[in-house]
Amino acid sequence: MYCYQCEQTAKGTGCTAFGVCGKSPEISDLQDLLIHISKGVSMYAHKARELDAIDSDIDLFVVKALFTTITNVNFDEERMETMLKEASRMKEKAKLLYEKACEKSGKNPENLGGPAAYALPDNRDDMIRDGEKVTPEAWSQKHGEVVQGLRDLILFGLKGSAAYADHAHVLGMDDPAIYGFFHEFMAYLSGENFTVDDLVAKAMEAGKWNISVMELLDKANTSIYGHPEPTKVRVTPVKGKAIVVSGHDLQDLELLLKQTEGKGINIYTHGEMLPCLAYPELKKYKHLAGNYGGAWQDQREEFDRFPGAILMTTNCIQKPKDSYKDRIFTTGLVAWPGVTHIDEEKDFTPVIEAALKAPGFAEDAPEHIITIGFARNTVMSVxxxxxxxxxxxxxxxxxxxxxxxxxxxxxxxxxxxxxxxxxxxxxxxxxxxxxxxxxxxxxxxxxxxxxxxxxxxxxxxxxxxxxxxxxxxxxxxxxxxxxxxxxxxxxxxxxxxxxxxxxxxxxxxxxxxxxxxxxxxxxxxxxxxxxxxxxxxxxxxxxxxxxx
The missing domain is CATH 3.40.50.2030 (Rossmann fold)
Structure with missing residues (x-):
């Protein structure tokens, strides 16, 4: 493996034996292979878009593939293998979409090479071996470390934007132009010849597009849950059964709040979920009790002490301790081997049952209040x-x-x-x-x-x-x-x-x-x-x- 996409990478240069985040060499190589095939999907999808042919399933898949490979999201080899097989199917679907668009417009389809021509092996071991050939280190030997570093700067930016685009999609907000951006840039990265000046310009253009993606997500969040408003939040627990929700997904929190109403369970946010407590349509739930703990990197100690169930909604998961592995759950794209995953139906019954089975907090902790909710509407109003x-x-x-x-x-x-x-x-x-x-x-x-x-x-x-x-x-x-x-x-x-x-x-x-x-x-x-x-x-x- 070779991974240097996060700040904590080994020795400040790259993880080569095992990921500092906890991912195995096998997962790392499978993730690199998923990105490689997804470039092939986008090569065909981008060509098809130039002929006004669009497929929403293809669009969404590339976004999810990028998001899946973000640090602290998917550590499960079986789920990664499933995504790779889906990528292979999507590539064939995109190829057919392009060929039909060419036929309709009277053009001859191009014979695309590189990632578009890659054929996925049937078994996981061969997939891993192929993944070793498309790591950043392998590409660096071909392009040089400066050019490859810029290619990865763009790629990692696309991964971050994909997370925001996926959050917006979950809330029903999509923009065809944004999906076109992902395909165009992934197709660009599949090329052979690059200059530093072109790559720097392309990185800035990716930044421009990301503003549009963040604007779309902001529109999704605020149109559904209202604009955040100054809110006093308790950051110490209260007596009772409990579930803590970590990650970033507002809809998952809302669905859990609805499914736990009247069940005597207090819901707490954790990490990046803290701002959810300032949204009017979320904080109206009386059993949204406050925030528990701090940032993502403290979760192993904090979850170990938490006397209830834990739900991970997006990235930020760390290797669970055995002490809470039977009461932590994942949903969406986040996954860890052996951890129960809540599927797209979003039936949180297993999470609720685990919370009711756990002891909960025996008494109120000393009260500590902080104030959140100073998003743009609030600040601009003053x-x-x-x-x-x-x-x-x-x-x-x-x-x-x-x-x-x-x-x-x-x-x-x-x-x-x-x-x-x-x-x-x-x-x-x-x-x-x-x-x-x-x-x-x-x-x-x-x-x-x-x-x-x-x-x-x-x-x-x-x-x-x-x-x-x-x-x-x-x-x-x-x-x-x-x-x-x-x-x-x-x-x-x-x-x-x-x-x-x-x-x-x-x-x-x-x-x-x-x-x-x-x-x-x-x-x-x-x-x-x-x-x-x-x-x-x-x-x-x-x-x-x-x-x-």
Whole structure:
């Protein structure tokens, strides 16, 4: 295996023996093979689209294939083998779609090679062997590490965008143009000849498309569940039976809430599900009791102590301990060998039964309340007051401190940076990186909380809209605002957000805790020169550099 798609990759270069995330070499190779075949699917689908031939099953499959290979999603060889066989069927379906479109338009179909010509073996061992031939390391030997790093920068961005597109699809929101984007870019990556300049431009274009994907997801979330609103949330448990829901999927939480009404079970969010408690159509359920625990990387200890059932809805799963393996469940694309999976019917009866069987919390814990729900509607509604406070010198600077959390040392930087920010500054935060400081007290500036929780990583669109609204209010551009972005990254959704920010031309961003292994020095030098993208140093040095 060779995998370097996450921040915690071994030695900062790549996992070669076993994934730091817990995935086996076999799973890693099967995932690489799934991406390879999916490129072949998109090669035919892209050609067919040029002739106005579209198939929604093909479109959705490529998105799911990309999402399945994100870090901490699918660790199950059997399910991966099933997806590979489906990919092979989809490739033949896409080929037929293209050929029929050619026949209808009076054109001769091209004889496509590369991934489009790949034939999947019948048994898993041969699939694994084939997967070893299409790892990033194998491609690097052909293209060179700089070019291959850029190809993977684009690919990993596509994976993150695919997660957002799938979330939107689950809520009934689809855009044919967005599916066309995935096919076009996957077909592009299946090519043979690349230049650094073309790849950098293509990466920026992927960032542009990701803004459209995030906008679609934002529309799906807010049209169904309402706009998040400031909400006081309990982050300590109460007495009673319990289920904790982790991941990102709002609909799974809603369905579970409906199925547990009147059953005497309290529902808690975990990790990136915390912002769900601010949506009007979700927080109306009285048994949505609050948030339990922190970010994804603490789950093995937190779930071990949790006296109820656990539901994983999207990425973020870690290898379950034996102590809770019989009461953790997966659904959607997330999977772990030996863990009970809830299928597309979304009958959560096994989860409910496990919760009723477990002891639950014996008593209320001491109450601790935090406030969330400062998405774009809320912040923009007080933009006038914020502008006045800035002009009066009462708000000196804004910091967006957010992104993915992780277990590797060095992330205390974000806690220290947040606590060191002066009392006349505002902190915007989003994604699970907020758990480094979101339970601390930062106070207010004339009624405006100094810490504003914008939401999930999915809600980066909200943060972009807030920045643009402030720029408009000050009659300037985003780069002229007293705003600094301090970003933490872990997996591929952070990559697509970074590409979007780079596309928007946002300068002076600081990224950490380490730079991506796939962004090689010559590429980073270009981004530093054009947009002053830089690595974090120390909180003290970075604050001095920003504030003077």
């Amino acid at each position: 933009a006038g007051k914020v502008v006045d406070l800035v002009k009066a010198g009462k708000i000196r600077h804004f910091f967006l401190i957010g992104g993915c959390d992780g277990a590797k040392p060095g992330r205390s930087y974000y806690t220290d940076f947040a606590t060191m920010t002066p009392k006349d500054t505002i902190i915007l935060t989003l994604a699970c990186g907020k758990y480094r400081f979101n339970k601390l007290e930062f106070g207010e500036i004339e009624g405006i909380p100094r810490l504003l929780d914008v939401g999930q990583c999915n809600d980066a669109y909200s943060a972009v809209r807030i920045a643009m609204a402030l720029a408009e209010a000050f009659n300037t551009d985003v780069n002229s605002l007293p705003l600094s972005l301090i970003l933490s990254w872990y997996e591929q959704k952070a990559v697509c957000i970074l590409l979007s920010l780079l596309y928007l031309g946002i300068k002076n961003m600081r990224l950490g805790p380490t730079l991506p292994a796939f962004v090689k020095q010559p590429v980073f030098d270009v981004l530093h020169e054009k947009l002053n993208l830089m690595a974090i140093t120390t909180p003290e040095e970075d604050l001095r550099a920003i504030l003077g």
